[in-house]
Amino acid sequence: MQVTTYKRTLLYLFRNYMIGSLIAVVGVGSTFMTMTLDVMKSDLYLLLFVQFFSLIIMFIFEYRAFQKDISPIRNLFFSPHFSEQQFYFALVQAKRFPLLTVRRIFIPHFLGLSVPAVVMTTVLIYKRMLDIPYVYILYALLGAFLIASLHAVLEFFLTVQAMKPLIREIIQIGRQNGWTEAVGATNAVYVPIKLQLQLSVLFIGTFPIILFVLASEVKTTLSTADFGWVFMVLCISVAFSFFAAHILAKEIESPIQELYKSMKGVQVESFEMIYDNVYIDEFSELTNGFNHMVEAILGREEKNKQLLDSFITVMVTALDARDAYTAGHSLRVATYSLEIGKRLRLPEEQLQKLYKSAILHDIGKIGIPDAVLLKDGRLTNEEFAWIKKHPVLGENILRQVQPIEEVKDLLPGIRSHHERIDGKGYPDGLQGEQIPLFGRIIAVADAFDAMTSDRTYRKGMNVEKAVSILLGGKGTQWDAEMVDHFVDYLKEQHSHIYPERVG
Numbered sequence: 001m002q003v004t005t006y007k008r009t010l011l012y013l014f015r016n017y018m019i020g021s022l023i024a025v026v027g028v029g030s031t032f033m034t035m036t037l038d039v040m041k042s043d044l045y046l047l048l049f050v051q052f053f054s055l056i057i058m059f060i061f062e063y064r065a066f067q068k069d070i071s072p073i074r075n076l077f078f079s080p081h082f083s084e085q086q087f088y089f090a091l092v093q094a095k096r097f098p099l100l101t102v103r104r105i106f107i108p109h110f111l112g113l114s115v116p117a118v119v120m121t122t123v124l125i126y127k128r129m130l131d132i133p134y135v136y137i138l139y140a141l142l143g144a145f146l147i148a149s150l151h152a153v154l155e156f157f158l159t160v161q162a163m164k165p166l167i168r169e170i171i172q173i174g175r176q177n178g179w180t181e182a183v184g185a186t187n188a189v190y191v192p193i194k195l196q197l198q199l200s201v202l203f204i205g206t207f208p209i210i211l212f213v214l215a216s217e218v219k220t221t222l223s224t225a226d227f228g229w230v231f232m233v234l235c236i237s238v239a240f241s242f243f244a245a246h247i248l249a250k251e252i253e254s255p256i257q258e259l260y261k262s263m264k265g266v267q268v269e270s271f272e273m274i275y276d277n278v279y280i281d282e283f284s285e286l287t288n289g290f291n292h293m294v295e296a297i298l299g300r301e302e303k304n305k306q307l308l309d310s311f312i313t314v315m316v317t318a319l320d321a322r323d324a325y326t327a328g329h330s331l332r333v334a335t336y337s338l339e340i341g342k343r344l345r346l347p348e349e350q351l352q353k354l355y356k357s358a359i360l361h362d363i364g365k366i367g368i369p370d371a372v373l374l375k376d377g378r379l380t381n382e383e384f385a386w387i388k389k390h391p392v393l394g395e396n397i398l399r400q401v402q403p404i405e406e407v408k409d410l411l412p413g414i415r416s417h418h419e420r421i422d423g424k425g426y427p428d429g430l431q432g433e434q435i436p437l438f439g440r441i442i443a444v445a446d447a448f449d450a451m452t453s454d455r456t457y458r459k460g461m462n463v464e465k466a467v468s469i470l471l472g473g474k475g476t477q478w479d480a481e482m483v484d485h486f487v488d489y490l491k492e493q494h495s496h497i498y499p500e501r502v503g
Contacts, residue, residue, distance in 0.1 A: 005169045006077045012162040043130050050120045058112035065108045069100045084179050094167045095189040095280050098159040102152045110148040114141060150203045150244065157247040167278040193281045200248045255283040262290060271298055308406050312356060315363050323373055329449055334359035336445035343485040357413035357438050361446065364394030388426045391415045413438025417446055422476045440479040444486050463494050
């Protein structure tokens with residue numbers, strides 16, 4: 001996959017270069033020459049030959065420069081072993097590649113084309129093989145520089161787009177090797193958007209005018225009166241400028257859309273960082289700033305989670321200190337509830353909330369008087385009325401936690417774990433699926449542990465009898481699905497005990 005991305009990037013770079021070169025040099029340059037010059041066909045053929053020969057020299061020098069520039073990146077993808085320093089150099093080189101492209105266009109490209117063309121044209125004019133003024137060489141140089149400048153602008157933005165998938169692949173290599181520091185240390189490559197816009201608008205806005213003025217000057221110098229070329233020159237130059245403006249707009253729009261998408265994710269609490277920082281301008285800083293913001297949010301979320309876990313621990317410890325029975329009971333109910341939740345295929349986040357809700361299901365008993373909570377033996381109706389308050393008391397206690405969003409999903413299970421499917425439970429007399437899911441789960445786990453736990457005034461019943469009672473209360477006291485899942489769990493844990501009954 002990595003080598004494929006490298007080869008695909010090379011293909012895109014070659015395609016962009018050939019298109020840009022053909023449009024700039026052959027399309028605009030040749031059209032400029034043939035439309036503005038009123039010369040004999042033999043002279044025109046000589047000029048085209050000079051251009052063709054110069055193009056060959058240009059391609060040779062530019063190819064060698066390209067091989068040198070791409071070498072660090074190629075070594076990363078094709079070397080069996082590479083160091084962190086080599087990786088860092090390859091990543092920096094990949095981010096620098098748009099700038100290196102501009103350098104190649106102005107040095108081996110522009111000079112490799114212009115120098116041979118100027119020398120050969122000068123010799124041909126001197127030997128009277130070309131019948132054009134020497135000043136045309138100056139005009140040609142100015143035109144070539146103008147075309148090379150616009151070509152460089154186009155190639156810069158096209159190369160930025162072409163290199164992004166490759167940069168992402170290189171970053172992935174760094175992460176796989178654990179070089180996170182090297183991955184994040186490439187902001188040394190920086191080209192301000194202001195500079196990009198200024199140069200782009202300058203060339204895009206002035207290119208048609210300068211080219212037209214230059215062509216007019218050539219026409220005047222050669223004393224030709226045919227101005228039918230005007231429309232063609234303007235059409236080509238304006239089309240070229242329009243294409244450059246389109247590329248520029250796309251290059252600015254793309255990172256804005258990515259940042260906007262990530263910000264929308266934050267709004268719905270999907271805190272995904274932008275790991276692939278492929279930019280070399282202010283968007284690189286914006287991406288880093290966004291990632292720092294997400295890290296801060298995640299840090300706060302983790303801190304809130306730790307505070308909530310600490311609160312749960314404190315509350316359960318406080319309840320344990322009052323009633324030794326409740327201590328082990330809450331933990332076992334939470335474990336049983338979690339097993340039911342797993343068999344319901346609840347998401348991991350829901351399982352965590354279920355566990356917390358179950359371990360706090362009796363927290364309201366903190367508000368029950370000791371004389372009632374710790375009484376040995378049967379409770380009176382008044383005393384049982386106190387006990388029946390503990391689900392609501394527990395919910396009210398947790399409602400004091402701020403922000404309430406951290407615990408709001410725990411409240412339904414705490415309030416409703418004593419509701420019955422037939423509607424005869426408390427505190428709200430809910431029935432069937434009116435009872436929240438966590439309440440229906442905890443109710444089964446709570447009843448089983450209550451039946452099998454020893455109290456000071458009675459000994460807990462065995463698993464077989466407790467399961468028999470659960471099965472007998474399916475669809476009336478307890479949710480049938482929850483009972484079945486719990487019995488399946490018990491079968492796995494106690495298959496050696498009454499297997500024909502437990503199953």
